[in-house]
Amino acid sequence: MISIAVCDKDRVRTNRIKDVLDDMLSSKGVSYHLFCLSDGNGLMELLADDSSGITIIFLDIGPDDGGGRQLAAEITARYPHIALIDSSNAGQGADRAREQLLRSTVARVLERALNQTPREEADKARVLTVMAKGAVHNFMIDAIEYIMSDRRIVIIHENGAETAIYAKLDDIEEKIGPGFVRCHQSYLVNMSRIKTFDNKKIRLFSDTVIPISQKRRIQAREKYFRYLGGTMNK
Incomplete structure (x- = not known):
């Protein structure tokens, strides 16, 4: 079971990320739990709960959102084991290039999460x-x-x-x-x-x-x- 969080006010981006995750993870037979949030305070409260087990976060870190960059820096500092993915381009149009970029990024991070060994966990x-x-x-x-x-x-x-x-x-x-x-x-x-x-x-x-x-x-x-x-x- 992989726990993933999406923190984004844009419902279009959130839904697109959910569709990509459903498609990619179901094909691998991987179960996951998805937390959808719209603000940074809710995300930090979720991360403070050790039982959430979040390993991947989709976060709007776009150039127009200074708060997103600050939040990303705080998460990286407090939870260095969590993979951060910038979701700012996920909902901008439906062109093939953006879709492929999102999928390749998700695939790379998921592969690392799924293949993580006990030794790598200990290395943290x-x-x-x-x-x-x-x-x-x-x-x-x-x-x-x-x-x-x-x-x-x-x-x-x-x-x-x-x-x-x-x-x-x-x-x-x-x-x-x-x-x-x-x-x-x-x-x-x-x-x-x-x-x-x-x-x-x-x-x-x-x-x-x-x-x-x-x-x-x-x-x-x-x-x-x-x-x-x-x-x-x-």
Whole structure:
């Protein structure tokens, strides 16, 4: 059983998402429970109820809705294991391109949810341990947005908080696991926090912008698209 939430005031978009889910999940024989909400407060109350078990959220994060972007950032910070899908284009017309985009996005996220192993569930609670100058620093990996290095100092950004320690970014990259991408000599980014990824920069759900160096561009894109489970057009 998969629990999915749709938070959107537009009933056309909500109904279209429901139709796509019914079609795709019924063909796989997968049962699911769908929560339909029209406001962010109701969504946050639902997420606060541990019994809801929400793993996927469709949310209007369109450019005309600043509240949607803020809500997305808050959800990502509090519930990093939940997959967010932008529903802002789901109801704009019925052309084949938008329909295919919606279906491909849903298929990718559903595949990750259905194929998640117990080991991956356990990985959500992984801790990054860094020893520096005789002190032991522990960080919840899923709470880390990105890590930035400045010479011998590494700054770990966690949901708005910053911790500076003496360490090497190369050493942290080896420890932190496959969920992070090195897009720049000085930056290591949690891929679950990425909102947009283009040739020059990464924008996180928090609206933080991370540069992509020319040297690491292709490798970073390839790793991110593997993480998404898709293919890359170079």
